[in-house]
Amino acid sequence: MGKNVKYLMRLDDASPYWDFEKWQRVHDLLREYNIFSIVAIIPHNEDADLTAKYSRDNSFIDTISSWITEGFTPGLHGYNHVMDSQDGGINPVNLRSEFAGKSLEVQREKIAKGVKIFSSWGIDTKIFIAPAHTFDKNTLEALKLESNIRIISDTIANDIYYDDGFYYIPQQSGQVREMNFALTTFCYHPNTMSEAAFSRLEKFLAKHHDKFTRFEALNMSMRKKTLYDKALSFSYFLRRRIISIAGKH
Numbered sequence: 492m493g494k495n496v497k498y499l500m501r502l503d504d505a506s507p508y509w510d511f512e513k514w515q516r517v518h519d520l521l522r523e524y525n526i527f528s529i530v531a532i533i534p535h536n537e538d539a540d541l542t543a544k545y546s547r548d549n550s551f552i553d554t555i556s557s558w559i560t561e562g563f564t565p566g567l568h569g570y571n572h573v574m575d576s577q578d579g580g581i582n583p584v585n586l587r588s589e590f591a592g593k594s595l596e597v598q599r600e601k602i603a604k605g606v607k608i609f610s611s612w613g614i615d616t617k618i619f620i621a622p623a624h625t626f627d628k629n630t631l632e633a634l635k636l637e638s639n640i641r642i643i644s645d646t647i648a649n650d651i652y653y654d655d656g657f658y659y660i661p662q663q664s665g666q667v668r669e670m671n672f673a674l675t676t677f678c679y680h681p682n683t684m685s686e687a688a689f690s691r692l693e694k695f696l697a698k699h700h701d702k703f704t705r706f707e708a709l710n711m712s713m714r715k716k717t718l719y720d721k722a723l724s725f726s727y728f729l730r731r732r733i734i735s736i737a738g739k740h
């Protein structure tokens with residue numbers, strides 16, 4: 492059990508408004524084991540939770556560019572990271588979104604502006620990472636019309652799958668733990684990592700670093716979603732619903 496599993500790291504909320512010391516610490520820890528993650532970069536951060544908390548780092552683009560040169564993989568993390576919609580869309584991990592529930596026109600503009608900022612920074616990306624994990628059919632259409640991005644990092648499944656013009660890299664856990672999916676993406680938010688989270692990650696990497704892969708090594712197969720993937724997704728969201736109801740008492 493667990494012999495053929497692969498792990499992938501994803502780090503969310505990189506922008507000039509970040510906790511650079513924590514990001515550097517995660518970066519150095521991954522490099523210690525020759526691990527390269529996906530980095531979800533916000534092109535135009537207007538999320539007050541981040542912009543009011545951190546002062547602007549004018550070295551951000553230089554830092555990120557050097558990490559990309561090393562082997563880290565940039566992903567387009569929405570446009571401004573403002574979750575002003577209460578729609579969960581087609582991956583309802585949260586009932587808040589920068590994208591889900593909005594018109595195609597609005598979403599096209601966000602994608603176009605995000606891609607334009609990335610190119611002004613010299614960053615090219617193949618991956619879309621929706622803030623709060625939430626997007627809908629219009630988001631996919633907007634990506635088709637305004638970008639070359641055809642890969643989504645998100646959804647619950649056993650492995651990468653292809654559906655209607657997009658490849659999906661599943662993202663199943665918010666912290667490291669032993670998983671038996673063919674491919675598991677662990678999603679971290681370095682800005683808010685606690686000392687305990689760092690220590691857990693350090694211990695896990697020391698033991699399991701050989702199971703980690705990187706985006707460039709993934710095989711983008713035209714595999715369709717199987718009944719197993721669908722069952723995983725169904726039970727995940729059912730369990731989440733039960734937990735969220737239980738949490739209200």
Ligand SMILES: [Zn+2]
Nearest residue numbers: 503504622623
């Ligand atoms: Zn985010």
